[in-house]
Amino acid sequence: MRGDQINLQNIVARSATTEPSPHVREGGVEKVAKLIDVSRCIGCKACQVACSEWNDLRDEIGHCDGSYNNPADLSPETFQLMRFNEYVNEDGNLEWLIRKDNCMHCAEPGCLKACPAPGAIVQYANGIVDFNSEHCIGCGYCVSGCPFNIPRISKKDQKAYKCTLCSDRVYHGLEPACAKSCPTGAIMFGTKEDMTEHALMRVGQLNDRGYANAGLYDPPGVGGTHVMYVLQHADKPEIYSNLPRDPQISPLVDLWKGITKPIMSAMIGLTALAGFAHYVMKGPKEEPEETPDEDIRREARKEDRL
């Protein structure tokens, strides 16, 4: 799958496309999530290294900018990085808040919504939002569409890059490289349901340890995310190196989507008028098939684990 990590059968949404995706498959794909428990993270950057190794990425050997943030920012060669913030709390005590910053894999991805290149951004049934670089035109609209400031455009090939949530690994039943490498178990990966349950357990523990405002970060403004955080201070996400309090897709994207995009898409993709009509009428996104019986799904999941 490396190099061609697009799993064509399980796409539920694709950018700037009017035709429906294949959907004869009968469900069976569960939503996944990566849970980053900030309270367990020591900021060792093993995940950063693992990400570079798995994805064959080597960023520049940069400079120290006077902090522990290295590289200084996300880039086409750095899909994730640890951001360190020194925060003095209400009691006057110092906290060193370390957040792993990477694509949040929104359930309602602003990048996909904004993207004018047909099929350059896709969303899988499991929730992962992936860039299909083959189709990327490097316009940068995904950057403005993203409420988390994640995608970066490469100067080498004028294409957008970001964390894939190791869609290639996940497709083969492996956890993302970052989760695999984490020495303290601060990064976990599983079904969104399980991760939510685990997160709430951890939130309870943190409450008991005196973090009254501990909570799960799964922001509803983007329909929830497939990368979630356990935060000691969920009431103040911005103290974690500017994690948005209530991320929303920029209204400009809606404007763009409503007016410009179909035209652009038509021009770029030379899409047939019928397809255009379909897009306008049905929108770009199709919900995955749900297996109606929740118990059967849960049982199936158990079997998968054995």
Add this chain to the structure above:
Amino acid sequence: MAGLAPTYGRGAMTNAWTDIRNANLILSMGGNSAEAHPVGFRWVVEAKEKNNAKLISIDPRFTRTGAVADYHASIRTGTDIVFLGGLINFLLTTDQINHEYVKAYTDVAIIVKEDFDFHDGLFSGYKQDDVRTYDKSSWSYEFDESGMVKEDPTLQHPRCVYQLMRKHYSRYTIEMVESVCGMPRDQVQKVWDMIAETAAEDKTMTILYALGWTQHSVGAQMIRTGAMVQLLLGNIGQLGGGVNALRGHSNIQGLTDLGLLSNLFPGYIRMPSHEEQSFDKYIEARAKQPLRPEQVSYWKYFKRFHVSLMKAWFGDAATAENDWCYDWIPKLTEPLYDVLHTIERMKNGEMTGYLAQGFNFLASFPNKHKSIEALSKLKYLVVMDPLDIETTEFWKNHGEFNDVDSSKIQTEVFRLPTTCFAEENGSIVNSCRWLQWHWRAAPPPGESRPDVAIMAGIFHRLQGMYRDEGGVFPDPIFNLTWPYSNPEDPNPEELAQEYNGRALADLPSADGKTITHKKGDLLDDFGYLTDDGRTACGCWIFSGCWTRGGNMMDRRDNSDPYNVGITLGWAWAWPLNRRILYNRASARPDGTSWAPEKRLIWWNGERWAGADIPDFPWTSPPSAGAGPFILNQEGVAHFFGGSMMAEGPFPEHYEPFESPLDYNPLHPNNPAARNNPAARVFVNDRAQFGTSKEFPYAATTYRITEHFHFWTTHARLNAIMQPEKFVEIGEDLANELGIKAGDTVKVTSKRGFIRAIAVVTKRIHKLQVEGRTVHQIGIPIHWGFKGVARKGFLTNTLTPVVGDANTQTPEFKSFLVNVEKA
């Protein structure tokens, strides 16, 4: 570790990584466990999550450990003995100790000699005008007619260890701690209260320390003070307890185990001094007999270990008649041929050549300029290393990073590229004494060869030269055993079996009715060693690692039948696969467990049983009264260190040799007690110490998680993660000096300067020490002028040449610098 052995009997980490999860409280002090040991740190996180444990971090800086700690307190570097001595005083005066444990398992009742004394910072016997050493004859016990120690079980005798200890630490008040350590009183009290809770029988604290304790002129005594605290709380031998020496290199435990320290043979066999020319007296001084009735005192078998080692080395040439080749083994004229001593001799022109194997000489030792001067005096330097390290180019001008005049250096440098661990089979001994076998993952590049093959090559050439040309003292050269299938490249499997040991004759069982081992058999364990030449064993503590049952080190069964993190089927731990040392102390004197959740081993009526291999005679009943510290002659652990430490039987605070204070607040009027009175300082090095007037800031050095020493600056991914040399400066000082984050600063000590990027941080704050402000500077050791990361200055340009009085480990953690905007 030189602080643990004099206390408990062995110098190794007491517990296992996997056991940390059983702790109720974790004290990370003298180390930054999350930063330096991120993988092992998972067990700390697990303790917090599964055991609701609390984590305390005490460090000059707020570190990555601090980031996940429940409580952090900043301390002035080099003052840990004051903090811990104060804690001892607090535990004793508030009576928060485990009484039953302390009475039964420690030396509190033993009576000390009448002429033992401590006055104004010095113990009895100090030779003030001499070479900074003690006559230790008064640092001992009173004995009865049968040679056993005198004891007062009521602990009322004024010279019993308990009373002496009380008196000694009564000076360590909370006011003293606040003033010397620069830690506000409420923080001190908070930490002490948390720690004192673990005196409860169902609570344990574990201590995680590393080089933050070791690398001080009083490093070994810092460790010992921590070890004493754990005894008062009853936390040794227990699940989730212990003093855990987190080793900085994946095989550094193996290094000391196999005798790579200059005064030790494999298995911690202390080498003879030049004054010990008699074999019998050499043995007698080491074959320690019990000093209390019914005690094990396992070193009493010393002769078995030594003779078996000589049989492994010299084979048939070692006989009873020639005292097992005693005359062939080197006798020390110095207590230690440590590296500071070596550099001094090299600098004085007393050495011709030097083989630097397994370390980056130039980068790793204090005062780089002295190292360059010393290396420049050599005729030749051989560097055995997998990487192109700075040492090989000490003679080359690398601009201001290494500003030397190459034309003035005549030393010839040879590079012998070695393989690295991933390119050969072998075992690595981790912190908790597990010998874990590993397999070659990749072929070695280019012409690199294993270190063993290189040494074999040197040996054979040397032997050949002796054969062809003759030479002095040929016997050990010609008679060294070399039984390897490929003499030019002995394989790790053969070496491991040699360490394990073999029977050289049929060995009968104790009752003489059967044969336990046939001639040539690998031994089951060191219990079968003999002192009459019938066994050979290359490292007695490793005996059991490769038996007739095969390689025990490659076992990978991690089942944990008692669910306490003890996996006896995973690899193999010395000694005898025991995972928690002194585990007899996990049970009360009567053999029952202290608490249900702390059950480790117990007396089942017939023998000791439970989750771990008993570190104790298996069938010795509680009624027999043997103590859990089976290496100590008294069977109990030592608060009173006797003559085993260089600077005194009780740890005492002395200031670092470069300190912001020019007196010792505990002994303000005694200049002799300002710094460690037993530390060795060479004259020229003393002249290179700076004062707080010239160099006002206390500096400390450390590693960061993105790098491993000077290796990973050769690896691109690590270089990306931390590309460039930096120093950490607190916001208070940075504001004072007009330094902003990202500025280049110049850091100067009496010995030289470095330039680096300033990381300005809230994580270092000013301290109030003795009524004035002390600023601390943090300097990572990484980066040099080789490798793929940005070129940088070697941190050891700055550090002073003085070591711990016992180990001579350099004082990398406390010295003085000035800082200015570059």
